[in-house]
Amino acid sequence: MTATLTDRYVLAMLRGVPGRQRPDLERELRASIADAIDDRLRDGADAGSAEAQVLAELGDPARLAARYTDRPLHLIGPELYLDYVRVLKALLSAVLPLLFVAAGIVRFLDGAPIGRVVGDAVVAVLVAAMHIAFWVTAVFAVVGRSPALREKVRTKWDVSALPTYRIDLVGLIGGAVVTALLACLLVLSQTVGPLTGAAGEPIGVIAPALWESGALYLGIFFAAARIGFDLLGHYVGWGMPQAVANAVLTVLFLVPVIWLTTGGLLLNDAFFAALGWPRAVISNVLVIALALMGLADTAEGFRRALRRRPTTTTSEGL
Known part of the structure; x- marks a missing residue:
């Protein structure tokens, strides 16, 4: 027996429907047609022609099956898209x-070498970005294909979710400029500093062994990463993840610097001897200053996160 257009259409539609729903949907669809x-x-x-026109108006049977079974035909639907973008950012x-x-x-x-360090770090970031x-x-x-999970994850918005924004472009640009200037001055102090030795070579503030090892370039690497992090946080948004990342970044920088300073490996004895300043006192002052600056920066990061954190309610709380 040759199948009619209606039979072929219904069969195509039922392929996208769970077995337990097929009998009822088949009866309903055949009656409607x-x-x-x-x-x-x-x-x-x-x-x-009447049968062909009716089936054409119903459209693609796979799309009709998705509509009957409430199955989304998109990867990330409008209900979750904004939450998806927020999490991804x-x-x-x-x-x-x-x-x-890291x-x-x-x-x-x-x-x-420093060029390879930067190149490998960029590659690692690109690979991680694709994985994330x-x-x-x-x-x-x-989540979008599970109604129960979708209701738990979806955020319900009301006016209390409006964040408090304070755009501080002056502070952002000023911080980036100061960080860049400090990095440049540190390099210049090692190469064209005002103090010179007996042979006319410049005496830098950083210990020669540390400078020759290339560790100072790692400090410049940190400075560049920090500027990029601040700019990214400003334009993407600053929340608790950024505050935690800021704290970790600060620790990654301060711990080795303080360890080098207290161990007498960071500062150049000859530099402070030429100035007549006690290096031990300067080292202690530097350690205290770095620790205070790190604590202040970390606290400011969490303060910004709490100030900008919106108060949202989920569907479970309504």
Whole structure:
């Protein structure tokens, strides 16, 4: 027996429907198609064209099956898209700067030149960005196809969720400029400083062994990463992930610097001897100043996060 157009259409539609729903949907769809064909026959259309026109108006059977079963035909739907973007931005802006610094430290400790350090760190960041984007997208795609999970994750917005914004471009630009100037002055003090030795060579503030090892370039690497992190946090948004990343970044910088300073490996004895200043006192002052600056910067990061943190309620709390 040759299958009619209606039979073929219903069969195609039922392929996208769970087995337990098929009998009821088949009866409903066949009745709907038959009623629409009868209406066209009463208007004078022939049976063949009436059936074809009705089925054409119903559209793609796979799309109809998705509509019947409430199955989304998109990867990330409008209900979750904004939450998806927020999570993706938070992870990328918080994780990538830390990974950039960590990868740079590892490659530097392996003895790689500074160019290779930066290149490998950039590659690590790009690979991590692709992984983060893939897995966040995969998780939200799964959540979007589970009604129970979708209701738990979806954020309900009201006016209390409005964050308090204070755009401080002057502070942002000023901080970046100061960081860049300090890095430049540190390099210049080692090469064209005002103090010179007996042979006319410049006496820098950093111990020669540390300078010759290339560790100072790692400090410049940190400075560049910090400027990028601040700019990224400003334009992407500053929340608790950024505050935590800022604290970790500060610790990664301060711990080795303080360790080098207290161990007498950071500052150049000859520099302070030429000035007549006690290096031990300067080292203690530097350690205290660095610790206070690190604590202040970390506290400011969490203060910004708490100030800008929106008060949101989920569907479970409504």
